[in-house]
Amino acid sequence: xxxxxxxxxxxxxxxxxxxxxxxxxxxxxxxxxxxxxxxxxxxxxxxxxxxxxxxxxxxxxxxxxxxxxxxxxxxxxxxxxxxxxxxxxxxxxxxxxxxxxxxxxxxxxxxxxxxxx
Amino acid sequence: xxxxxxxxxxxxxxxxxxxxxxxxxxxxxxxxxxxxxxxxxxxxxxxxxxxxxxxxxxxxxxxxxxxxxxxxxxxxxxxxxxxxxxxxxxxxxxxxxxxxxxxxxxxxxx
Numbered sequence: 244x245x246x247x248x249x250x251x252x253x254x255x256x257x258x259x260x261x262x263x264x265x266x267x268x269x270x271x272x273x274x275x276x277x278x279x280x281x282x283x284x285x286x287x288x289x290x291x292x293x294x295x296x297x298x299x300x301x302x303x304x305x306x307x308x309x310x311x312x313x314x315x316x317x318x319x320x321x322x323x324x325x326x327x328x329x330x331x332x333x334x335x336x337x338x339x340x341x342x343x344x345x346x347x348x349x350x351x352x353x354x355x356x357x358x359x360x
Numbered sequence: 361x362x363x364x365x366x367x368x369x370x371x372x373x374x375x376x377x378x379x380x381x382x383x384x385x386x387x388x389x390x391x392x393x394x395x396x397x398x399x400x401x402x403x404x405x406x407x408x409x410x411x412x413x414x415x416x417x418x419x420x421x422x423x424x425x426x427x428x429x430x431x432x433x434x435x436x437x438x439x440x441x442x443x444x445x446x447x448x449x450x451x452x453x454x455x456x457x458x459x460x461x462x463x464x465x466x467x468x469x470x
Binding site for chain 1: 458
């Protein structure tokens with residue numbers, strides 16, 4: 244596709260429910276990132292994939308959060324037993340390069356806004 | 361990652377140059393300066409990056425001081441559509457987690 248696509252754009256769920264957020268990166272981009280952004284703050288890193296493997300998952304806040312990228316393209320962020328504090332905008336980004344200065348040139352999607360009631 | 365300091369907000373008149381400063385006094389020799397912006401209700405957008413030389417592209421210019429402890433992003437002719445939060449980030453080359461601070465809210469006014 245022309246850009247990074249994220250679905251759903253909005254998700255409202257109840258506390259304790261399970262949620263999946265999907266990211267479709269730009270075709271051919273091997274690096275994929277998930278970020279979380281709370282109102283009034285900058286994006287916060289969650290996890291980084293290089294191909295199918297998670298190269299850095301140090302930003303995942305706890306074991307309720309998990310992400311996969313089984314075929315090295317589409318990625319799914321999974322949140323179990325959602326809590327009200329999980330409410331945020333979840334942003335996905337991809338990059339064509341995996342090394343060099345260009346590896347930090349990310350293209351972001353529009354995000355998935357999660358609201359936990 | 362080196363930390364950056366940016367003013368919380370700035371105003372700029374439409375058509376004028378917007379100069380957004382960033383301090384990164386603890387930057388390491390292998391760290392680049394990246395600028396992103398985020399327009400309301402959109403994901404961040406890459407603008408420009410540099411190591412030590414000044415850089416220019418179709419969006420902006422990046423001026424990095426000789427000691428690399430600070431930089432300035434210049435939007436030469438700001439428009440209302442440039443109203444956004446501008447983030448200055450320093451990080452080594454290679455796939456890395458970008459650490460976003462609070463950024464500078466730039467308001468372009470007519």
